[in-house]
Amino acid sequence: xxxxxxxxxxxxxxxxxxxxxxxxxxxxxxxxxxxxxxxxxxxxxxxxxxxxxxxxxxxxxxxxxxxxxxxxxxxxxxxxxxxxxxxxxxxxxxxxxxxxxxxxxxxxxxxxxxxxxxxxxxxxxxxxxxxxxxxxxxxxxxxxxxxxxxxxxxxxxxxxxxxxxxxxxxxxxxxxxxxxxxxxxxxxxxxxxxxxxxxxxxxxxxxx
Numbered sequence: 001x002x003x004x005x006x007x008x009x010x011x012x013x014x015x016x017x018x019x020x021x022x023x024x025x026x027x028x029x030x031x032x033x034x035x036x037x038x039x040x041x042x043x044x045x046x047x048x049x050x051x052x053x054x055x056x057x058x059x060x061x062x063x064x065x066x067x068x069x070x071x072x073x074x075x076x077x078x079x080x081x082x083x084x085x086x087x088x089x090x091x092x093x094x095x096x097x098x099x100x101x102x103x104x105x106x107x108x109x110x111x112x113x114x115x116x117x118x119x120x121x122x123x124x125x126x127x128x129x130x131x132x133x134x135x136x137x138x139x140x141x142x143x144x145x146x147x148x149x150x151x152x153x154x155x156x157x158x159x160x161x162x163x164x165x166x167x168x169x170x171x172x173x174x175x176x177x178x179x180x181x182x183x184x185x186x187x188x189x190x191x192x193x194x195x196x197x198x199x200x201x202x203x204x205x206x207x208x
Contacts, residue, residue, distance in 0.1 A: 012047075012055050020045045020055065021069050024062045025107030033114040033121070036062075060124060067128050071135045073100045078139040087186050089140035091179075094160060097136065098167055098178055112168060126157075133157045155192065159185045 012020065023044035027036055036059055042049050056062050074096050082089050101108055115122045133156040134144040143149050159182075166181030 010054075012051060016045075016047060016051070017055070017065065017069065020047060020052070020062075021065060022104070024066070025104035027107075029106035029110050033059075033111055033118070060121075063125060064128055067132045070097060070100045071132050075135065075139055080141075082141065086140060086142050087190050090136070090142070090156070091182060091186055093136050093139045094163065094182055095175070095179060097160075098163075098175060101167070102175075109168060112164070129157050129160070130154055133160060136160075152193070155189055159189050 020041070023041060023046075024036075027040050027044050031040065038049060038052055038056070038059075041056075041062070042052055045052075047055075056065065074093060077096055078093065082092070115125075130150075130153050134149065134153040136156060137144040137149070137152055142152065144153055162185050163178060163182040167175065167178040170177040172178075
């Protein structure tokens with residue numbers, strides 16, 4: 001695709017963002033995070049470097065793009081007034097998040113290995129992950145505002161990271177092991193929430 005199709009001062013279309021997102025994970029799967037270059041990403045995505053410069057000012061922005069697009073995919077599949085308990089709604093939301101990871105599994109697995117050797121990168125990703133978990137709370141009709149909401153989002157980030165380890169080792173096509181681990185983790189989190197008196201902060205929803 002020519003540079004004129006994506007001038008440096010124009011935002012990427014949703015289709016181009018999706019192509020860039022998929023290309024990013026292919027590149028990470030092939031070379032790992034620390035060998036990722038913008039030239040490789042441009043070649044994988046078919047986008048010019050000028051377009052990448054605007055969309056991804058720094059390599060870390062590729063991971064922020066992933067978080068945003070994954071959030072959006074989960075939110076698009078979320079219907080208001082879902083019913084059920086807060087725990088059930090969170091389970092549904094987070095499993096749909098795992099479904100969104102599945103097409104990019106080789107790249108995500110490679111990144112997880114790289115993260116274990118790079119605590120500074122993991123630390124840099126922390127705020128973005130907590131922000132994503134706040135959106136997951138909203139999708140589950142659980143309050144994310146104020147100090148209590150921040151604590152819920154931070155706690156849910158811990159649940160997600162623990163469940164991610166189960167997903168990493170899950171050989172099943174239907175993610176049965178991941179579902180079982182997530183259910184256990186949400187059960188433990190539910191007990192902590194009740195002990196701390198955080199509630200769920202939602203309108204008419206049950207306890208988390």
